Amino acid sequence: MLVTKQMQPNDYRVIFTTELGMKLFDFEFKDTSFTLHYCVPQFNKPALLKTIQKDIQILLMNDVKTEIFEVFTNPKDSCYVYRIKNNKLHNYYFLDQSNKLLVKIEHAKKNTKKTTFTLNNYSDNFPSNILIQHHDIKLKIELNLLKK
Amino acid sequence: MNKLITLVFLFFSTFLFAQIPAGYKPVKDTLAFKQKMEAQSKLVNTIESDFTQEKYLSVMSEKIITKGHFLFKKVNMLRWEYTTPLKYLIAINKDKMYIKDNGKVSKYDINSNKMFKSINEMMVNTVQGNLLTSKDYKAKYYENEKFYLLELTPLQKGAKDFLKVIQLYIDKTDYAVVKVKMIEPSDDYTMIDFSNRKTNQPIGDEKFIVK
Structure with missing residues (x-):
């Protein structure tokens, strides 16, 4: 827990x-x-x-507020993508264009994905499920909201 | 001068009684109590009960409350199931341990892992009130009108790292464990209250196998 x-x-x-x-x-x-x-x-x-x-x-x-970021749009999944530099790596924050909610985060080195965060089932602007999947090591963290 | 003596006396009296939980006094005949507890535990073959678990963390303003149901059957079978707000099940069946989390079942051999072995021993002995015969704990015995209170201090290094003391509250009428409080070295604690306790009702062995 x-x-x-x-x-x-x-x-x-x-x-x-x-x-x-x-x-x-x-x-x-x-x-x-x-x-x-x-x-x-x-x-x-x-x-x-x-x-x-x-x-x-x-x-x-x-650390997001203090960093400089770049914004892209991805027509494929209708998301705004915010790219923020994190040391030598990049974090990509995917925001849904229609409701501005954070749906995915990718932590990547150049073009290799290291970690993917998926945020699902929002209620009152708060995700009920968060899945953290590591691609380089065998680790998966699944978080389900019990109580706010 | 009188004041000084009073102060010294007060200091010593607080010091001497600081260890005793409020409202309780030490049990005089601990041997008789232990024998009675052991005899009662021998009469119990199955236990079924609801429980409420309360987790206190000093940095959080709210306690974390989880509720569930447990079954116990001699020898060494336990089904410990959380139902609200999360579904999580641990079942111990002799030397096997099952964990069902989010619909996924994992099966372990208790003897393969020292930690599983000690979790198993602690859970099975706690619900039976058997910890008092264990050499791994130093026991102190207290009582008030309604309850015996057992304070168990772990002696093994591994257990000491995360457990300062276990308090068992035992009903004087039937020698049942009604409440367990596990206090961590940081004084954060986990408290489990048992309710709707039924003993010696038939429970099928299949309850202790998880699929």
Whole structure:
């Protein structure tokens, strides 16, 4: 289970627990900085932590406001595509042209997709399902909204 | 001078009693209690109960509430099922463990993984109130008019990392575990309240196999 709380604008606390209540991770994302408050010893692996940290950072878009971006349109799926530089990589944010909702994020290096985020079933401008699919490692995170 | 003595006395008295939960006093004859608990647990072959789980995280203003139903059958069969707000099922059948998440079933061999083994032991022993005989915990015994309160402190290093103490609330009339509170080193906790508990009703073995 994932629990998030916005402490202040641009300051998010993100906690992962198991269904049985055991806390796995406790992260804080403030502007562009990141704090690890807790991690269960079994999962305290730098590569795993870095991957999850990056995924959530891309999703929270805390760094978006400060970056310069380019906009494209894609006639094929009627989306506005915002390209934002993220270190040496690019994040592509796909906004539906009709309702301006974020439907997809692609994290890519040159032309190779590394991670795809799919956001579905919006209600009150909030997605009910988020799927994070990594293409270079075997990791898939599926988030379903329980309560707002 | 008198004031000083009072202060010193107050300090010591707080220090001495700080460990005892409010409203409870230590159980005098712990051996008799343990024997009684063990004898009662032997009489129970099946348990069926609803539960409400409350997760408290100090940084969140709201508690996370999940609800469900569980079945237990001797020896070592447990079906632990969350129904609201999410569907999630863990079933233990002797040395097999099943997890059903989002309609997808995974099956594990409990002996293949140390963590599964300790989850299994903790869940099965908690619902039966059997943890008090375990060598992995140091036990303290308290009581009030209605309940016994067992405070179990894990002794093994692995468990200590994520668990400070387990509190078991046991009904004095039937020696049933009515509430479990698992407190983490950070003082965040998970509390499980049991309700509609029925014992020794027939439960078919097929309930502990998940497809």
